[in-house]
Amino acid sequence: MTFGSATDPAHAHRGPARVPATSPASMDTAAGMDTAAGMDTAAGMARSDTAIWTRGLSKRYGARRAVDHLDLQVPRGALSGFVGPNGAGKSTTLRMLLGLIRPSAGHGHVLGEPITEPDRYLHRVGAMIEGPTFHPGLSGRRNLDQLAILRGIGGWQRARRARRVEEVLEQVGLGKRADDRFSSYSLGMKQRLGIAAALLPDPCLLILDEPTNGLDPAGIREIRALLGQLAGAGMTVFVSSHLLTEVEQICDHLVMINNGRMLFQGHVTDLLAAEDPRILMIPEHDADARRLAGLLDDEGLRVEIDLCSGPPDASATRGRRPVVTAHAPEGLAAHLNRLAMRAGITLRSLRTQRPNLEETFLRVTGEIDGDLVRSAQAAQAPDGSVPPPAGAGLDPAHSRGGAT
Amino acid sequence: MITAFRAEWVPLLRPRFLLGTLGAVVACAVLGTVLTFFSVGHQDFDGDPVTAAALSRPDGLIQGVEAVSILLGVVALSVVAASLAGDHSHGTLRNQLVAQPHRARLLAGKLLALATFVVVVVAAATIVSVGLSFLLAPTRGVSTAGWSGWAGLAELGTGFVNLCLGSLGYAAIGALAAILLRGPAAAIAVALAYALPVEMLISRIYHPARSWLPVQLMQEIATGGAAYAMPYADALLRGVLYAGVMVLLALVIFRRRDMTA
Numbered sequence: 326m327t328f329g330s331a332t333d334p335a336h337a338h339r340g341p342a343r344v345p346a347t348s349p350a351s352m353d354t355a356a357g358m359d360t361a362a363g364m365d366t367a368a369g370m371a372r373s374d375t376a377i378w379t380r381g382l383s384k385r386y387g388a389r390r391a392v393d394h395l396d397l398q399v400p401r402g403a404l405s406g407f408v409g410p411n412g413a414g415k416s417t418t419l420r421m422l423l424g425l426i427r428p429s430a431g432h433g434h435v436l437g438e439p440i441t442e443p444d445r446y447l448h449r450v451g452a453m454i455e456g457p458t459f460h461p462g463l464s465g466r467r468n469l470d471q472l473a474i475l476r477g478i479g480g481w482q483r484a485r486r487a488r489r490v491e492e493v494l495e496q497v498g499l500g501k502r503a504d505d506r507f508s509s510y511s512l513g514m515k516q517r518l519g520i521a522a523a524l525l526p527d528p529c530l531l532i533l534d535e536p537t538n539g540l541d542p543a544g545i546r547e548i549r550a551l552l553g554q555l556a557g558a559g560m561t562v563f564v565s566s567h568l569l570t571e572v573e574q575i576c577d578h579l580v581m582i583n584n585g586r587m588l589f590q591g592h593v594t595d596l597l598a599a600e601d602p603r604i605l606m607i608p609e610h611d612a613d614a615r616r617l618a619g620l621l622d623d624e625g626l627r628v629e630i631d632l633c634s635g636p637p638d639a640s641a642t643r644g645r646r647p648v649v650t651a652h653a654p655e656g657l658a659a660h661l662n663r664l665a666m667r668a669g670i671t672l673r674s675l676r677t678q679r680p681n682l683e684e685t686f687l688r689v690t691g692e693i694d695g696d697l698v699r700s701a702q703a704a705q706a707p708d709g710s711v712p713p714p715a716g717a718g719l720d721p722a723h724s725r726g727g728a729t
Numbered sequence: 730m731i732t733a734f735r736a737e738w739v740p741l742l743r744p745r746f747l748l749g750t751l752g753a754v755v756a757c758a759v760l761g762t763v764l765t766f767f768s769v770g771h772q773d774f775d776g777d778p779v780t781a782a783a784l785s786r787p788d789g790l791i792q793g794v795e796a797v798s799i800l801l802g803v804v805a806l807s808v809v810a811a812s813l814a815g816d817h818s819h820g821t822l823r824n825q826l827v828a829q830p831h832r833a834r835l836l837a838g839k840l841l842a843l844a845t846f847v848v849v850v851v852a853a854a855t856i857v858s859v860g861l862s863f864l865l866a867p868t869r870g871v872s873t874a875g876w877s878g879w880a881g882l883a884e885l886g887t888g889f890v891n892l893c894l895g896s897l898g899y900a901a902i903g904a905l906a907a908i909l910l911r912g913p914a915a916a917i918a919v920a921l922a923y924a925l926p927v928e929m930l931i932s933r934i935y936h937p938a939r940s941w942l943p944v945q946l947m948q949e950i951a952t953g954g955a956a957y958a959m960p961y962a963d964a965l966l967r968g969v970l971y972a973g974v975m976v977l978l979a980l981v982i983f984r985r986r987d988m989t990a
Contacts, residue, residue: 424830425823426987443830452827458820462743471739475828475835477732522824 376401376530376561377422379433379440384417384426384585391417393585394431399563399578404556406576406593407565408682410690414585415565419454419532423447436530448476451528453536457519461508465499465518466490468507469525476526493521498547512539520548530561537571549575573682583690593682600680604658606649606665607674614647617670621661627652646673733829733838734845741812741846750808750846751853757800758854759861762793766865785872787880788953791888794858798892798951801854802899802944803921805847809900810916812843813907823988832984840904840976847900851893859885888953894968895951899924901972902943908979940964943971 377399384392392414399405409415420426422435424443438445459468469490473479479486494503497517502510510518516539523531536552537545545568552575556562566572572579573593581589581596589596608614614630621628629650651661655677665672680688741747768779784792794801816822829835866873875881906920907913924944932939939945940959946968954961 420988423827425826426989447827447830450827454823454827455820458823460740460743460819460821462745463740467739471736472824472828474739475732475736475825526828 373437374401375399375434376403377433377435377563379422379431381431382418382421382428382433383430384414384421385429390585392421392428395582395585395587397433397580397587398590399561399580401561402556402559403578404552404562404576405564405578405580406572407563407580407582408567408569408572408686409582409588411567413583413690415582416455416534417585418582419452419534419565422532423450423452423454425454448526449529450532451523451526451530452532452534453519453523454532454534456535456538457515457522459507459515459518459522462506464504464506465510465514465521466494466503468518469493469522472522473525478525489525493524496524496551497521513541513544516540516548517544520551524555528560530563531555532563534565535567536564537566537568545571569683569686570681579682581686581689588689596685597679597682600685601652602654603678603680604651604653604655604661605674605676605678606651606661606672607646608649608665609671609673611647613670614649616668617649617665620664620668620670621649621651624661624664730834730838730841733825733835734842735838736825736829737812737839737842738846741842750804750850753804754801754850754854755857757797757804758794758858761795761797761800762858762861762865765793765796766862766869766871769869769871781870781872784866784869785875787875787878788884788888789871790859790862790873790876790881790885791855791892793862794855794892795888795952797854798895799925799948801851801892801896802947802951803924804850805896806899806903806920806924807917808846808850808903809843810903810907810920811913813839813904814911814913814916817907817911818913826988833980836908836980836983840979843900843904844897847896848893851889851896855885855889855892891953892951894965895947898943898947898950898968898972901975905975905979908982941967943968943975946971 375398377397379395379397382392382395382397383390395414395418397418407415407419417426421428422433422440424440424447428440433440435443436446436449459465460471463471470486473486473490478489491500491503494500497520499514499517499521502514507515507518516536520533520536523533531552533552537548540548549571552562552564564572564576576593579589579591579593579596580587606617608617618628618630629652631648631650632645651657653661658675658677662672662675765779766784769781769784771779773779783789816825825835826832829838862876863873865871876885902920902924903916906916910916910919928942928944932942932945939949940963946964949959949961949964950968954964
């Protein structure tokens with residue numbers, strides 16, 4: 326399966342049109358191409374257009390492949406999300422990009438410079454990898470001061486250095502607690518300090534690993550706004566995150582990996598557009614769910630019944646109503662409603678749904694199968710619930726659908 | 730390298746760390762000096778008599794702090810190991826390597842800062858010991874006339890340099906242990922275990938090994954060649970060679986190893 330086609334007519338930019346080109350990739354292409362020249366052509370994006378560009382990037386630890394032939398293309402000026410389950414190889418990839426670990430194979434460029442020579446580009450890169458790490462006994466300000474000295478910010482002029490440190494502290498909203506010891510900070514404050522440290526060199530490329538970890542909702546919103554602001558000002562932001570709703574909201578470009586291999590890279594809208602839309606129906610009477618599913622099946626639609634996910638109903642003996650899901654475009658909703666009415670089935674709810682990034686991610690990474698198995702087991706439970714009609718889609722092997 | 734040197738001083742100047750280290754070496758200096766002067770009329774560790782006449786010689790002024798050169802070495806080793814390995818275990822090395830990706834320059838700057846810190850610490854111990862020696866000398870019938878002349882100052886300077894060199898040798902062991910083991914507790918424990926019981930046992934069982942074991946050589950240098958029957962110049966050459974190899978090893982490992990911390 327290939328995602329993220331550049332020619333997809335449904336393609337639409339989420340935010341400002343900062344990204345110069347969409348970069349299609351798939352599991353097939355990611356693994357199959359070896360030469361840099363071949364990939365340049367196939368990817369349709371020149372190396373100079375990208376902030377991060379890798380070909381066949383791999384890292385082995387013994388027999389285990391942490392990163393396996395990764396062909397990354399992060400466009401310049403994009404706010405790009407980097408997602409994947411735990412152990413997918415995100416941090417290993419970021420470490421290779423920052424020169425902290427050496428690739429076992431492959432090559433790459435960051436800001437046009439080879440990753441084998443990080444001293445050529447890291448002065449233009451800000452990064453926070455695997456959480457904020459600072460001297461616990463030093464204040465936030467002194468910790469930043471140390472990094473500013475190391476980067477040569479302000480040279481020998483203490484005032485210039487102090488001014489830059491103050492600027493980034495204010496930027497992340499940590500000005501008032503800057504003189505407290507790092508060990509006394511909450512997780513959210515530590516995250517802010519980590520972002521401030523990454524912003525110190527006024528970078529062209531900002532690489533952040535889980536920047537909203539530990540932040541409260543207001544803090545998450547602030548960081549989201551800050552990242553948008555930075556990307557809007559022309560900075561390339563590459564954010565690894567588990568919070569897929571965050572990524573969906575703030576990123577216009579996405580890289581998705583699993584088991585060290587590329588699953589998708591391109592525009593978030595392209596990925597979501599490739600997902601099948603669904604129509605969710607809840608019959609007034611639970612007993613009608615199976616009949617409704619049969620009707621839809623007869624219409625040639627792929628159908629699923631989820632006995633656990635419906636809205637709670639206080640009047641019902643069970644807490645949840647069965648939800649019948651038809652994999653069909655939004656335009657069919659009225660037709661399905663009429664079909665149900667003609668069969669004497671009253672629908673208490675009918676709504677359309679396009680899978681969001683989280684559902685897509687779970688499906689693509691294979692995590693969704695477990696959920697479906699649980700649904701199937703629930704359907705067979707002798708608790709009066711309605712079992713699904715044969716071939717209606719609860720079998721994970723036949724299902725492409727997400728959680729309903 | 731200069732930026733790395735300057736940056737390393739920021740955590741070294743943490744009040745708690747600085748005062749703790751200075752407190753430790755001052756305590757060592759006080760202990761060594763007081764015990765040295767109270768030993769007048771008795772025998773020292775090696776069974777040699779300690780006399781007021783011996784302490785009245787120009788080199789008598791440095792005897793107090795030289796008596797605890799092992800402790801100064803242990804402090805130097807621990808400070809360097811804790812500082813370098815602490816950067817690994819806290820994860821601060823990641824940030825530092827992104828800020829200064831040239832690893833050799835980063836480590837060289839750090840080592841230079843730590844070496845300077847060790848010299849400062851030894852200087853503090855020496856100053857305290859010298860001050861205390863002048864205070865205690867009259868109480869034990871020790872003449873201070875020989876200490877104040879040029880000969881006394883020269884002996885003091887030579888003694889201080891020897892103490893610094895010996896402590897820096899210990900520090901090199903701490904640096905190598907920190908780079909290899911990447912955890913402060915493990916680095917300090919392993920380095921001290923090697924420096925103290927292991928080498929002592931070897932040198933006691935096989936006496937000639939004293940001329941070749943690194944910590945024994947550092948001790949020889951720190952005491953100005955007074956500890957064993959071995960020419961000081963030979964000890965210095967071998968000690969410097971050992972320290973150089975250890976620092977070089979640390980640099981090579983630091984440059985080549987993946988930074989997974």
